[in-house]
Amino acid sequence: KISFRNYFDIAERIRLLNDVRHAIVIIKNCKRSPVMAEQEGKTIHSVAKAIRLLDLLTAAGQPASLTELYQKTGWPKSTIHGLLSTMRESGLIEQTPNGRYWLGIRLFEYGCAVSNSWDIGAIARPHMQNICAELGESVFLSVFDRAAVVTLAEEESRASLRVVSEVGARLPVHCTSQGKLFLANSSPAECRRILTHTELKAYTPHTLTTPEQFAPELTRIREQGYAVENGEYKIGLRSVSAPIHDVTGEVRYAIGCVGMFRQVQSDEFLHAIRLVCAAADTISRAIGYHG
Numbered sequence: 173k174i175s176f177r178n179y180f181d182i183a184e185r186i187r188l189l190n191d192v193r194h195a196i197v198i199i200k201n202c203k204r205s206p207v208m209a210e211q212e213g214k215t216i217h218s219v220a221k222a223i224r225l226l227d228l229l230t231a232a233g234q235p236a237s238l239t240e241l242y243q244k245t246g247w248p249k250s251t252i253h254g255l256l257s258t259m260r261e262s263g264l265i266e267q268t269p270n271g272r273y274w275l276g277i278r279l280f281e282y283g284c285a286v287s288n289s290w291d292i293g294a295i296a297r298p299h300m301q302n303i304c305a306e307l308g309e310s311v312f313l314s315v316f317d318r319a320a321v322v323t324l325a326e327e328e329s330r331a332s333l334r335v336v337s338e339v340g341a342r343l344p345v346h347c348t349s350q351g352k353l354f355l356a357n358s359s360p361a362e363c364r365r366i367l368t369h370t371e372l373k374a375y376t377p378h379t380l381t382t383p384e385q386f387a388p389e390l391t392r393i394r395e396q397g398y399a400v401e402n403g404e405y406k407i408g409l410r411s412v413s414a415p416i417h418d419v420t421g422e423v424r425y426a427i428g429c430v431g432m433f434r435q436v437q438s439d440e441f442l443h444a445i446r447l448v449c450a451a452a453d454t455i456s457r458a459i460g461y462h463g
Contacts, residue, residue: 221247222255226264226275235272292416292425293325295458299451300327300427307444309431312337314413315424316354319345319366329431337430346372346386347379349401349413350426355386356393357415357423363390378403398449402436410436412445414452419460427452 228244229236238256242249256273259265263278293313300311304327313325320342337343345351345366355363367383374381380389393399398414413428429448433441456463 218255221245221251222259225252225255225259226279229265229273229275235268235274237272241273292455292459296325296416296425296427296451296455297327299455300325303327303429303444303447303451304329306447307429307431307440309429309433309444310337311427311429311448312350314343314350314426314428316345316351316426317342319370321345321348321351321354321426324425344373344375344405345370346381347375347401347404349399349411349430350428352386352389352393352401353399353413353415353426353428354423356390356399375405376403376407380404398445398452400436400445401430408432410441412441412448414449415456416452416459417456417461417463419462421461421463424459425455427455 224245225241228241238249238252241252241256245252256265256267260267260273260276263276266274266276268274296313300313303309303311308329310329311327312323314321315324316322321344323337323339323341323343326337326339343351345355355366358366363386364383367386372381372383373379380386398412401409401411401413403409409430410433411428411430413426415423416425416427418424427448429444431444433444435441
Protein backbone atom coordinates (compact mmCIF):
# COMPACT_ATOMS: atom_id res chain seq x y z
CA LYS A 173 0.00 0.00 0.00
CA ILE A 174 1.08 3.56 -0.66
CA SER A 175 1.74 5.80 2.34
CA PHE A 176 2.22 9.57 2.19
CA ARG A 177 3.41 11.69 5.12
CA ASN A 178 0.36 13.90 5.17
CA TYR A 179 -2.47 15.24 3.06
CA PHE A 180 -0.35 18.08 1.74
CA ASP A 181 1.80 15.47 -0.02
CA ILE A 182 -1.36 13.92 -1.41
CA ALA A 183 -2.57 17.29 -2.63
CA GLU A 184 0.64 17.89 -4.55
CA ARG A 185 0.50 14.44 -6.10
CA ILE A 186 -3.13 14.75 -7.10
CA ARG A 187 -2.22 17.75 -9.26
CA LEU A 188 0.07 15.51 -11.31
CA LEU A 189 -2.33 12.63 -11.75
CA ASN A 190 -3.96 12.23 -15.15
CA ASP A 191 -7.23 10.82 -13.82
CA VAL A 192 -9.20 12.22 -10.89
CA ARG A 193 -10.84 8.86 -10.26
CA HIS A 194 -7.42 7.23 -10.04
CA ALA A 195 -6.43 9.83 -7.44
CA ILE A 196 -9.48 9.02 -5.33
CA VAL A 197 -8.65 5.30 -5.40
CA ILE A 198 -5.10 6.00 -4.28
CA ILE A 199 -6.23 8.21 -1.40
CA LYS A 200 -8.69 5.57 -0.18
CA ASN A 201 -5.97 2.92 -0.19
CA CYS A 202 -3.36 5.00 1.59
CA LYS A 203 -2.20 3.82 5.02
CA ARG A 204 -3.33 6.44 7.54
CA SER A 205 -0.39 7.68 9.57
CA PRO A 206 -0.93 9.70 12.79
CA VAL A 207 -0.12 12.87 10.86
CA MET A 208 -2.71 12.02 8.22
CA ALA A 209 -5.29 11.37 10.92
CA GLU A 210 -4.68 14.84 12.28
CA GLN A 211 -5.11 16.36 8.82
CA GLU A 212 -8.29 14.42 8.07
CA GLY A 213 -11.23 16.69 7.33
CA LYS A 214 -9.10 19.55 6.04
CA THR A 215 -9.36 20.88 2.50
CA ILE A 216 -7.40 19.17 -0.27
CA HIS A 217 -6.26 22.28 -2.05
CA SER A 218 -6.04 20.93 -5.59
CA VAL A 219 -9.63 19.68 -5.42
CA ALA A 220 -10.77 23.02 -3.99
CA LYS A 221 -9.00 24.85 -6.82
CA ALA A 222 -10.58 22.60 -9.44
CA ILE A 223 -14.02 23.37 -8.01
CA ARG A 224 -13.18 27.08 -8.03
CA LEU A 225 -12.37 26.89 -11.75
CA LEU A 226 -15.70 25.16 -12.43
CA ASP A 227 -17.48 27.88 -10.43
CA LEU A 228 -15.76 30.63 -12.44
CA LEU A 229 -16.73 29.06 -15.76
CA THR A 230 -20.32 28.60 -14.58
CA ALA A 231 -20.53 32.23 -13.48
CA ALA A 232 -19.01 33.46 -16.77
CA GLY A 233 -21.60 31.63 -18.84
CA GLN A 234 -19.18 31.17 -21.72
CA PRO A 235 -15.78 29.60 -22.47
CA ALA A 236 -12.73 31.29 -20.94
CA SER A 237 -9.07 31.37 -21.89
CA LEU A 238 -6.20 30.33 -19.65
CA THR A 239 -5.21 33.99 -19.30
CA GLU A 240 -8.70 35.01 -18.21
CA LEU A 241 -8.75 32.32 -15.53
CA TYR A 242 -5.29 33.42 -14.40
CA GLN A 243 -6.52 37.01 -14.08
CA LYS A 244 -9.47 35.89 -11.94
CA THR A 245 -7.53 33.55 -9.64
CA GLY A 246 -3.96 34.82 -9.55
CA TRP A 247 -2.69 31.24 -9.56
CA PRO A 248 0.30 30.17 -11.66
CA LYS A 249 -0.72 29.37 -15.21
CA SER A 250 0.99 25.99 -14.94
CA THR A 251 -1.28 25.09 -12.00
CA ILE A 252 -4.42 26.19 -13.84
CA HIS A 253 -3.39 24.33 -16.99
CA GLY A 254 -2.67 21.15 -15.02
CA LEU A 255 -6.07 21.23 -13.31
CA LEU A 256 -7.90 21.93 -16.56
CA SER A 257 -6.04 19.16 -18.38
CA THR A 258 -6.86 16.64 -15.66
CA MET A 259 -10.55 17.58 -15.70
CA ARG A 260 -10.61 17.57 -19.50
CA GLU A 261 -9.43 13.95 -19.60
CA SER A 262 -12.32 13.03 -17.28
CA GLY A 263 -14.89 14.94 -19.33
CA LEU A 264 -15.46 17.62 -16.70
CA ILE A 265 -13.89 20.26 -18.96
CA GLU A 266 -13.78 20.55 -22.73
CA GLN A 267 -11.54 22.72 -24.89
CA THR A 268 -12.92 24.62 -27.86
CA PRO A 269 -11.11 24.73 -31.22
CA ASN A 270 -9.72 28.19 -30.35
CA GLY A 271 -8.19 26.88 -27.11
CA ARG A 272 -10.74 28.22 -24.63
CA TYR A 273 -12.11 26.11 -21.79
CA TRP A 274 -15.73 25.28 -21.05
CA LEU A 275 -17.83 22.95 -18.90
CA GLY A 276 -17.80 19.33 -20.09
CA ILE A 277 -20.58 16.88 -20.85
CA ARG A 278 -19.72 14.83 -17.74
CA LEU A 279 -21.09 17.64 -15.57
CA PHE A 280 -24.40 17.42 -17.45
CA GLU A 281 -24.48 13.69 -16.77
CA TYR A 282 -23.86 14.30 -13.07
CA GLY A 283 -26.60 16.92 -13.01
CA CYS A 284 -29.08 14.56 -14.65
CA ALA A 285 -28.21 11.82 -12.16
CA VAL A 286 -28.88 14.16 -9.25
CA SER A 287 -32.08 15.45 -10.81
CA ASN A 288 -33.38 11.93 -11.47
CA SER A 289 -32.86 11.00 -7.83
CA TRP A 290 -35.16 13.79 -6.65
CA ASP A 291 -38.69 12.39 -6.58
CA ILE A 292 -39.83 15.51 -4.74
CA GLY A 293 -40.39 17.31 -8.04
CA ALA A 294 -42.78 14.66 -9.36
CA ILE A 295 -44.61 14.50 -6.03
CA ALA A 296 -44.96 18.27 -5.68
CA ARG A 297 -45.86 19.07 -9.28
CA PRO A 298 -49.63 18.28 -9.14
CA HIS A 299 -50.00 20.38 -5.99
CA MET A 300 -48.08 23.25 -7.58
CA GLN A 301 -50.31 23.07 -10.65
CA ASN A 302 -53.46 23.12 -8.54
CA ILE A 303 -52.35 26.19 -6.57
CA CYS A 304 -51.29 27.99 -9.74
CA ALA A 305 -54.60 27.24 -11.44
CA GLU A 306 -56.67 28.39 -8.47
CA LEU A 307 -54.74 31.57 -7.63
CA GLY A 308 -53.43 32.55 -11.05
CA GLU A 309 -49.98 33.16 -9.51
CA SER A 310 -46.62 31.42 -9.87
CA VAL A 311 -45.77 28.58 -7.51
CA PHE A 312 -42.24 27.40 -6.64
CA LEU A 313 -40.40 24.57 -4.94
CA SER A 314 -37.11 25.50 -3.27
CA VAL A 315 -34.22 23.97 -1.36
CA PHE A 316 -31.69 25.58 0.99
CA ASP A 317 -28.06 25.51 -0.16
CA ARG A 318 -25.05 27.35 1.30
CA ALA A 319 -26.85 30.38 2.70
CA ALA A 320 -29.06 30.80 -0.37
CA VAL A 321 -32.28 29.30 -1.71
CA VAL A 322 -32.31 27.42 -5.00
CA THR A 323 -35.42 27.03 -7.13
CA LEU A 324 -35.93 23.34 -7.95
CA ALA A 325 -39.20 23.68 -9.87
CA GLU A 326 -41.75 26.32 -10.76
CA GLU A 327 -45.26 26.42 -12.12
CA GLU A 328 -45.68 29.68 -14.01
CA SER A 329 -48.84 31.73 -14.02
CA ARG A 330 -50.46 32.37 -17.39
CA ALA A 331 -51.39 35.90 -16.37
CA SER A 332 -50.06 38.74 -18.51
CA LEU A 333 -48.26 40.16 -15.46
CA ARG A 334 -46.44 37.39 -13.65
CA VAL A 335 -43.37 36.77 -11.54
CA VAL A 336 -40.91 34.19 -12.86
CA SER A 337 -37.83 32.74 -11.16
CA GLU A 338 -35.73 30.47 -13.34
CA VAL A 339 -35.23 26.89 -12.20
CA GLY A 340 -31.75 26.68 -10.72
CA ALA A 341 -31.69 30.35 -9.74
CA ARG A 342 -30.10 31.22 -6.39
CA LEU A 343 -32.08 33.77 -4.39
CA PRO A 344 -31.11 35.66 -1.24
CA VAL A 345 -31.98 33.99 2.04
CA HIS A 346 -32.77 37.09 4.11
CA CYS A 347 -35.50 38.73 2.02
CA THR A 348 -37.51 35.90 0.47
CA SER A 349 -40.26 33.95 2.20
CA GLN A 350 -38.58 30.62 1.46
CA GLY A 351 -35.24 31.91 2.72
CA LYS A 352 -36.69 33.17 6.00
CA LEU A 353 -38.52 29.87 6.37
CA PHE A 354 -35.26 27.93 6.16
CA LEU A 355 -33.60 30.32 8.61
CA ALA A 356 -36.43 29.87 11.09
CA ASN A 357 -36.02 26.11 10.92
CA SER A 358 -32.22 26.13 11.24
CA SER A 359 -30.44 25.68 14.55
CA PRO A 360 -29.80 28.92 16.46
CA ALA A 361 -26.07 28.58 15.86
CA GLU A 362 -26.47 27.97 12.12
CA CYS A 363 -28.96 30.82 11.78
CA ARG A 364 -26.63 33.19 13.62
CA ARG A 365 -23.67 32.12 11.47
CA ILE A 366 -25.59 32.73 8.24
CA LEU A 367 -26.90 36.14 9.29
CA THR A 368 -23.49 37.34 10.48
CA HIS A 369 -21.54 36.05 7.48
CA THR A 370 -23.99 36.88 4.69
CA GLU A 371 -24.39 40.29 3.10
CA LEU A 372 -27.86 41.45 4.17
CA LYS A 373 -28.35 43.67 1.15
CA ALA A 374 -31.23 46.16 1.24
CA TYR A 375 -33.16 45.32 -1.93
CA THR A 376 -36.07 47.57 -0.88
CA PRO A 377 -36.81 49.89 2.07
CA HIS A 378 -38.61 46.92 3.68
CA THR A 379 -35.62 44.54 3.68
CA LEU A 380 -34.33 43.38 7.07
CA THR A 381 -30.64 44.26 7.09
CA THR A 382 -29.34 43.47 10.60
CA PRO A 383 -29.28 40.13 12.45
CA GLU A 384 -31.14 41.71 15.38
CA GLN A 385 -34.17 42.47 13.21
CA PHE A 386 -34.67 38.79 12.44
CA ALA A 387 -35.34 37.54 15.98
CA PRO A 388 -39.06 38.48 16.17
CA GLU A 389 -39.62 37.63 12.50
CA LEU A 390 -38.19 34.11 12.81
CA THR A 391 -40.08 33.51 16.05
CA ARG A 392 -43.32 34.45 14.31
CA ILE A 393 -42.53 32.09 11.41
CA ARG A 394 -41.91 29.17 13.77
CA GLU A 395 -45.12 29.86 15.66
CA GLN A 396 -47.42 30.23 12.63
CA GLY A 397 -45.78 27.54 10.51
CA TYR A 398 -45.18 29.58 7.36
CA ALA A 399 -43.19 32.61 6.18
CA VAL A 400 -44.29 35.75 4.36
CA GLU A 401 -42.34 38.17 2.22
CA ASN A 402 -43.95 41.59 2.07
CA GLY A 403 -42.08 43.67 -0.52
CA GLU A 404 -38.67 42.86 0.99
CA TYR A 405 -37.10 41.57 -2.22
CA LYS A 406 -38.96 43.61 -4.81
CA ILE A 407 -41.45 46.41 -4.34
CA GLY A 408 -45.01 45.18 -4.79
CA LEU A 409 -43.97 41.53 -4.68
CA ARG A 410 -45.42 39.29 -1.97
CA SER A 411 -45.01 35.60 -1.33
CA VAL A 412 -45.76 32.88 1.19
CA SER A 413 -43.77 29.68 1.81
CA ALA A 414 -44.50 26.61 3.91
CA PRO A 415 -42.13 23.83 5.01
CA ILE A 416 -41.92 20.36 3.52
CA HIS A 417 -40.59 17.90 6.13
CA ASP A 418 -38.77 14.70 5.27
CA VAL A 419 -39.08 11.37 7.08
CA THR A 420 -36.72 12.57 9.83
CA GLY A 421 -38.78 15.67 10.49
CA GLU A 422 -36.20 18.03 9.00
CA VAL A 423 -37.41 20.89 6.81
CA ARG A 424 -35.93 19.76 3.51
CA TYR A 425 -37.87 21.86 0.98
CA ALA A 426 -40.19 24.85 0.79
CA ILE A 427 -43.24 25.26 -1.41
CA GLY A 428 -44.57 28.73 -1.98
CA CYS A 429 -46.59 31.14 -4.08
CA VAL A 430 -45.38 34.51 -5.32
CA GLY A 431 -47.19 37.33 -7.07
CA MET A 432 -48.35 40.93 -7.09
CA PHE A 433 -50.84 40.51 -4.26
CA ARG A 434 -52.40 43.78 -3.08
CA GLN A 435 -51.53 43.22 0.59
CA VAL A 436 -50.75 40.38 2.95
CA GLN A 437 -54.05 40.89 4.79
CA SER A 438 -56.16 40.56 1.64
CA ASP A 439 -58.55 37.64 1.23
CA GLU A 440 -56.65 36.40 -1.81
CA PHE A 441 -53.34 36.28 0.06
CA LEU A 442 -54.91 34.55 3.09
CA HIS A 443 -56.35 32.01 0.66
CA ALA A 444 -52.85 31.53 -0.79
CA ILE A 445 -51.52 30.85 2.71
CA ARG A 446 -54.12 28.14 3.29
CA LEU A 447 -53.46 26.45 -0.05
CA VAL A 448 -49.67 26.52 0.32
CA CYS A 449 -49.74 25.18 3.90
CA ALA A 450 -52.15 22.39 2.94
CA ALA A 451 -49.95 21.39 -0.02
CA ALA A 452 -46.81 21.41 2.15
CA ASP A 453 -48.48 19.11 4.67
CA THR A 454 -49.68 16.68 1.98
CA ILE A 455 -46.28 16.55 0.26
CA SER A 456 -44.51 16.05 3.59
CA ARG A 457 -46.66 13.01 4.32
CA ALA A 458 -46.07 11.69 0.80
CA ILE A 459 -42.30 11.58 1.43
CA GLY A 460 -42.62 9.85 4.78
CA TYR A 461 -43.21 12.56 7.40
CA HIS A 462 -45.59 11.56 10.18
CA GLY A 463 -45.35 14.52 12.53
